[in-house]
Amino acid sequence: MVSSYIAVDLETTGLDPKHDKIIEIGAVRVLDGQIRETYETFVNPHRKLEEEVASLTGISDEQVESAPEIGEVIKEFLEFAGNLPLLGHHVIFDYSFLKRAAVNQGLGFERKGIDTLKLARRFMPSEEKKNLKAACEYFGVEMNLSHRALADAKASHFLYQEIEKRYGGEEAGAFTSQELIYKVKKEQPASKRQKEHLQDLLKYHKIVLSVQTDHLSRNEISRITDKIIAQYGRIRER
Incomplete structure (x- = not known):
């Protein structure tokens, strides 16, 4: 079972890492099951936020316009993350955006991951919703905010802890990290x-x-x- 990891969550302009951009990163460094440090920043996407995104997250154009660019942020995040595996709810989503940003800066980013969505699907009844908010409610994990990066990263961490506490003894194999696979090439600048x-x-x-x-x-x-x-x-x- 994995007890040290980086719990991470992103807010983005949309769902496709090829077309959309990161607007907020929240992460928690967990060592031996305990939160040791947090990381949180807005990211300038160099585009106006759609009304749906602004309404869902509460993030405004003014907040991201003054934020650092992804090239600066991704270097900070990789330093914060070190070599620890990533943990998140549908973690491949966050990994795909982060890896694309890293590759565009000429940086390598290969990681293992733990997906709390997969754990929710394994240990929750089929009729229950499996999104982060619903899974936290089902397992009695308190959420202070929803659709904000650091709050959701913390929620994923506590959700993992709760599921592991209940089922880790009998199904330890479900709580191992797996290789995260997302292939991407460096994007070329427009002429x-x-x-x-x-x-x-x-x-x-x-x-x-x-x-x-x-x-x-x-x-x-x-x-x-x-x-x-x-x-x-x-x-x-x-």
């Missing part, structure tokens, strides 16, 4: 020509983007350009 073409399209069609084009990768800017052309058409020669 000057790509940026100029997109800016021309935006001006021609009178479109205002919610993302800052200077911070888009080659694939991101290409995807946005193709979407605009498909919806509005190309620039007509006069």
Whole structure:
């Protein structure tokens, strides 16, 4: 059974690590079952937050606009995490965003993980909801906040502790860490020509983007350009 780990949770602009960005990281260093240190920061996604995200998390554009960029934050997080395994509720989600950020900075990030969602699915009745809030309620784990990174990281830690206390003796194998698998390549920056073409399209069609084009990768800017052309058409020669 694993008793030392980094419990982590992210808030993001959406659910797809290829398209969406981290806006908050919360993490707890746990050694021998005890919380030793916490880490918490907003992250500037260089885009406006959708109303649904702001409403769900309570995070505002003003809070993230003044926050550090992911390149700075990911280095801090990796130093905080050391070589410990990651723990989270559907931990592969958080790992995929973190690994993409690390790879884009030229950093390696291979980890083992413990997934409290998998534990909830194993030890809760099938008819019960298995999201973090529902699992905590079922196992009597108190949650102070929901959909805020540090609070959810702590909740995942206490949920793991409670499930392990109840079932660790008879099913110790369920509480081992497993390799986290997420393959990603470093994203290439957009070219000057790509940026100029997109800016021309935006001006021609009178479109205002919610993302800052200077911070888009080659694939991101290409995807946005193709979407605009498909919806509005190309620039007509006069």
